[in-house]
Amino acid sequence: GNSVTQMEGPVTLSEEAFLTINCTYTATGYPSLFWYVQYPGEGLQLLLKATKADDKGSNKGFEATYRKETTSFHLEKGSVQVSDSAVYFCALNQGGKLIFGQGTELSVKP
Amino acid sequence: NAGVTQTPKFQVLKTGQSMTLQCAQDMNHEYMSWYRQDPGMGLRLIHYSVGAGITDQGEVPNGYNVSRSTTEDFPLRLLSAAPSQTSVYFCASSSVQGQGKSEQYFGPGTRLTVT
Numbered sequence: 001g002n003s004v005t006q007m008e009g010p011v012t013l014s015e016e017a018f019l020t021i022n023c024t025y026t027a028t029g030y031p032s033l034f035w036y037v038q039y040p041g042e043g044l045q046l047l048l049k050a051t052k053a054d055d056k057g058s059n060k061g062f063e064a065t066y067r068k069e070t071t072s073f074h075l076e077k078g079s080v081q082v083s084d085s086a087v088y089f090c091a092l093n094q095g096g097k098l099i100f101g102q103g104t105e106l107s108v109k110p
Numbered sequence: 111n112a113g114v115t116q117t118p119k120f121q122v123l124k125t126g127q128s129m130t131l132q133c134a135q136d137m138n139h140e141y142m143s144w145y146r147q148d149p150g151m152g153l154r155l156i157h158y159s160v161g162a163g164i165t166d167q168g169e170v171p172n173g174y175n176v177s178r179s180t181t182e183d184f185p186l187r188l189l190s191a192a193p194s195q196t197s198v199y200f201c202a203s204s205s206v207q208g209q210g211k212s213e214q215y216f217g218p219g220t221r222l223t224v225t
Contacts, residue, residue, distance in 0.1 A: 004152075034213075043114075043200055043216040044153075089152060096141055096160070096206065097168065098214060100152035 002027045002094050006101035009087075013080055013108050021075040021104045023064075023090035031092040033057075033066055033073040038087045038103075047075075047088070080108045111136050116201050116217035123191040123224045131186040131220050133201030140206045142184040143214070146170065146197040153200065159184055160206060191224045198222070 007022040025033065032051045036044040048057030053068035062077045073090060085108045090101040117132045135142065143158035145168075155168030159178040173195060175187040184203075188195060198221050202214040 036216075043218045044202075045216070046213045049213065096204070096212075097143070097155055097158060098145075098153070098202075100145075100154075102150055102152040 002031070002092060002099050004090050004092055004099055004101040006088075006090050006104050008102075008104070010105040010107055013106070015082055015108055015110050016079045017108075019075070019077040019080045019084075019106070021088055021090075021106070023073045023075065023101060025071050025073065025090075025092050027071075027092055027094070030068065031094055033064075034091045034093065034098070035062070035064055035073070035075050036089045036091060036100075038089065040086070044089065080106070082108045082110050084108050113137065114201055114203055114215050114217035116199075116220050118220060119218065120221050121223070123188070123222065125191060125193060125224060127191050128187070128189050129191065131188075131199055131201075131222070133184045133186065133217060134182050135184075135201075135203040135215070136182065137203060137205075137215065138181060139203035139215075140181070141212075141214075142178065142201065142203045143168070144174070144176065144184070144186045145200045145202065147200060147219075148197050156186065156199075188222075191222075193224045196222060196224045 034049045035047040037047045048059040050057040050066035056065045091098045144156040145153040157176040159165045201217040204212045204214040
């Protein structure tokens, strides 16, 4: 069946460091891919999405490219801030149902 | 718009008790769903609905019931709570237009503890 695998956390970075959170997926067909972010004590918010191969989603300095050949959707940011500390979830959409990775906790230190 | 609202925010139950988690959305979304979030496991789909009167099971439906009598509301019922149902529960909604591509909007969550 369809599944999503994320790199394990927690990830701890210094402010202004480069961030990569790996995400790979297994799916039939070509699902839409999403990154959601969860700040402490809150629900999930959509960070970015890509709906077809080679699409690049971007928002708030974060980017991810839908790579069909490697079945990946890695999240990147060139310079993280303390305010980026949160849990990040990669997900794919299977006919309206979201399948999530296990989440990666990011902690950014000043 | 309030978006997706959930009540209560916190709840403690004893084993065997029943309760209903409320979820409402004011965006006229056809699709609504319930997820549970457990440490190290991401979010898992419990039940979902593609419109009023239509519900279906997700990945982990056992021990939960749902109904969808209106577009706005999608309550989740625990019939006989068990400690394994201790979790954070999220309700979400989305438009079915462009199915598969639409963003899902999440509520703030209900933290449930079963003792």
